[in-house]
Amino acid sequence: VKLGIRINSFYSISESTMDYMVSFNLQQQWRDKRLQFNPNETKFKMLKLGEGTWLRIWIPDTFFRNEKKANFHDVTVANRMLQLNSTGYLLYVTKISATFSCQMKLQYYPLDTQFCPITIESFGYTTDDMYFQWMDGKAEKVIDLGENKILPQFTIERFIRRDCSQNYTAGTYPCLEVRFVLRRDIGFFLIQVYVPSILIVILSWVSFWINIESSPARVSIGLLTVLTTTTMSAGARASLPRVSYIKAIDVWMICCLIFVFASLIEYAVVNVMSRKKIKSNVIEKVSG
Structure with missing residues (x-):
């Protein structure tokens, strides 16, 4: 046949x-x-x-x-x-x-x-x-x-x-x-996932130029970018089966989440170091 x-x-x-x-x-x-x-x-x-x-x-x-x-x-x-x-x-x-x-x-x-x-x-x-x-x-x-x-x-x-x-x-x-x-074809994901996630990561870097004393602004940007990246990651995986292995898009979204989370942690570290420095200066003045 x-x-x-x-x-x-x-x-x-x-x-x-x-x-x-x-x-x-x-x-x-x-x-x-x-x-x-x-x-x-x-x-x-x-x-x-x-x-x-x-x-x-x-x-x-x-x-x-x-x-x-x-x-x-x-x-x-x-x-x-x-x-x-x-x-x-x-x-x-x-x-x-x-x-x-x-x-x-x-x-x-x-x-x-x-x-x-x-x-x-x-x-x-x-x-x-x-x-x-x-x-x-x-x-x-x-x-x-x-x-x-x-x-x-x-x-x-x-x-x-x-x-x-x-x-x-x-x-x-x-x-x-x-x-x-x-x-x-990569066109849809380039427009809907990759470009927006890159812009969100760049947005998280804006906090580096904000005055360290402007806590509400820096914390708001950090939390906003972290939550947005998490939401985008969940949306990108919504149409996929629950497989046990890691996909390429998971690696990309995890890297973006690490970048925006690190920018938020950077503010916390710098804030603590700044307060320690101010405290040490005050102690020096008092002891002097």
């Missing part, structure tokens, strides 16, 4: 649930010698079979191993096509919208690149009865991305095809997988 995929839309990539949604046309091609016919008798070399014909003939029992939820399209008619040529080759095309799981590694978030797969496997036939292969032709035609290479936060750089056949208790089942390489 030869397989091909044409992507219609690629959307809703979620880090919190680690999945993504895609609408695509699944193309399957195989030969059934029982259905071959003489083209001279029908005057047609290719026949388009009517709706529901796929229920009366053998079709591959393909399913998606990493699928969470999927459905066929029936507006305005069933979005399926079945063609038969005189030699018994059938082309079966179905339009599917599905949610696939994508185990993301977020150590470098938001400077990360993710590999999100679509895994197609046979449910009941082993490799002794059936095997999968990609359709003939260039890889770009077998797996057609259309105009969906740019997404709101990601860019589809390329895709990787591989054989994912696995050996189960009942035997080895045929499987093909395509992995989409998704590179995250």
Whole structure:
């Protein structure tokens, strides 16, 4: 059975649930010698079979191993096509919208690149009865991305095809997988996270130029920058799962928090040292 995929839309990539949604046309091609016919008798070399014909003939029992939820399209008619040529080759095309799981590694978030797969496997036939292969032709035609290479936060750089056949208790089942390489765009985080956090750190340095006797001003700036940095850090992690490892954005926000916290501590240290110096001067004057 030869397989091909044409992507219609690629959307809703979620880090919190680690999945993504895609609408695509699944193309399957195989030969059934029982259905071959003489083209001279029908005057047609290719026949388009009517709706529901796929229920009366053998079709591959393909399913998606990493699928969470999927459905066929029936507006305005069933979005399926079945063609038969005189030699018994059938082309079966179905339009599917599905949610696939994508185990993301977020150590470098938001400077990360993710590999999100679509895994197609046979449910009941082993490799002794059936095997999968990609359709003939260039890889770009077998797996057609259309105009969906740019997404709101990601860019589809390329895709990787591989054989994912696995050996189960009942035997080895045929499987093909395509992995989409998704590179995250940094523009959103540059505007919403990095630039504001840099400005907040610079704002915390303003207290160095304020008179040491102006305690309310210096304390207010220090507390304001610390609280703002903490709030930004929580907001940046709001859409992420509660993973146990440290991410790149965590390192950035921790460094910013250390800078603004250090500027507040600096005022406390300088204030204590200033009071000690004043006290020592007073003692010297009294003793003198």
